Amino acid sequence: MIPTIAQLSAIAEQIMFDSRDPVHDLAHVRRVAARSCTIGETLKLTTEQLGALSLGALWHDAARTISNRPSVLIMPFFDDALSAMMLCWAAGRLRLLSRPVRLAIKIVLCKNMGTTKVLTRLLLRKENYILVDILKDADALDVLHQERIIGMMDLACRSYIYHCGYKLVIRFYLMPHQLKMKTRQARELVLKELRTFIEWMKSADVYAWHITRYGKIWVDTMLEKGNQLIKHIEQLHTLQTAT
Numbered sequence: 586m587i588p589t590i591a592q593l594s595a596i597a598e599q600i601m602f603d604s605r606d607p608v609h610d611l612a613h614v615r616r617v618a619a620r621s622c623t624i625g626e627t628l629k630l631t632t633e634q635l636g637a638l639s640l641g642a643l644w645h646d647a648a649r650t651i652s653n654r655p656s657v658l659i660m661p662f663f664d665d666a667l668s669a670m671m672l673c674w675a676a677g678r679l680r681l682l683s684r685p686v687r688l689a690i691k692i693v694l695c696k697n698m699g700t701t702k703v704l705t706r707l708l709l710r711k712e713n714y715i716l717v718d719i720l721k722d723a724d725a726l727d728v729l730h731q732e733r734i735i736g737m738m739d740l741a742c743r744s745y746i747y748h749c750g751y752k753l754v755i756r757f758y759l760m761p762h763q764l765k766m767k768t769r770q771a772r773e774l775v776l777k778e779l780r781t782f783i784e785w786m787k788s789a790d791v792y793a794w795h796i797t798r799y800g801k802i803w804v805d806t807m808l809e810k811g812n813q814l815i816k817h818i819e820q821l822h823t824l825q826t827a828t
Contacts, residue, residue: 589681590636590689596675597643600650607736609649609664613727618642620723624770628715637688638716642723644672645693662698669694692716696724718767725766726774728758729782741798752799759810761817776818783811 601611621642625635648667649660669690676686695704695717705717727733741751758764764779766772785791786808795804 587632587636587683587685589676589683589686590640592679593640593672593676593681593686593689594643597640597647597672600647600671601643604646604650605653606649607739608733609646610736612732613730614643614646616727616730617645617720617723620726620774621719624719624723624768625716627770628719628768630716633685633688634713634716637685637692638719640672640686640689641692641696641716641720644668644689645696645720645724647671665693665697666700669697688713688716692720696720715768719771722766722768722771725758725764726771726778728754728764729778731781731785734782734785738794748798752803755807756810759807759814761814764814764818765821772818772821776815779811779815779818783808783815786811 597614598611601609601614604610618639621638622635625638630638645665645668648664648671651667652660672686672693673690676682676690691708692713695701695708697704701717701721705714709717737751737754740747742748764775766775786795786804792804
C-alpha cells in the first residue's frame with residue numbers, strides 16, 4: 586500500500602474504532618473498503634485509483650463519530666461532505682496531500698447525497714467518475730449486511746425515534762431504485778446480499794423480534810417486497826447481460 590494511504594488509513598481506523606454508532610463503525614467501513622477494492626480490481630483500476638478508493642471508503646463515515654447520538658434522518662445529507670473535510674484536515678496537518686489522497690478526498694465529497702452528479706463533473710476527471718459509483722455501490726451493498734441490521738435493531742430498542750427510523754430504513758432500501766447498482770460487478774453481488782437478508786429475516790428469532798415490534802402485517806409485507814425486489818433485479822440483470 587502507498588505509505589501516505591497506509592498512514593491515513595490507520596488514522597481513519599482509529600477514529601472509527603471509537604464510533605458509538607453500531608451501524609457506522611469500523612467493521613462497516615472495512616467491509617466497504619474491501620468490497621470497493623474487489624470491484625475495482627475486476628475493473629482493472631490503477632494502483633493509485635485503488636489506493637484512493639480504499640482510503641475514501643475508510644473515511645466516508647468519519648463524520649458519524651462527531652456525535653455520540655447516531656442520526657438516521659439528518660446525518661445522511663451531510664456525513665460525506667463532513668467526512669471529506671475531516672480527511673482533508675488530517676492529511677493537511679500531516680502534510681500527506683499526495684495525488685491519491687487528494688483523489689480520495691474528492692471521491693468522498695462527490696458521494697455526498699444530493700450533490701453527487703454536480704460535484705463529480707466539477708472535481709473529477711472522466712476516468713475517475715467510476716470511483717464514486719464503486720464507493721456508492723459498496724456502501725449500498727452493506728446496508729442489508731446482517732451485522733449492520735443487528736446494529737439497527739439495537740438502536741430501534743433505544744428510543745421511539747430509532748424505532749421509527751429502523752422501519753423507515755428497511756422500507757426505503759427495499760424500494761427498487763435504492764439498490765440499483767451503478768456497476769455490473771455490484772449488480773451481481775446485490776442479489777446474493779438480498780437473498781441472505783430475506784432468509785435471515787425468516788429465521789425464527791429474528792422474525793419473532795420484528796413481529797413483536799412492528800406487527801406481522803408489516804413484516805410479511807417487507808418480506809414480500811424483498812422477494813419482489815429480487816425478481817426485479819434478476820430481470821434487470823438478465824436484460825443488461827443480454828445487451
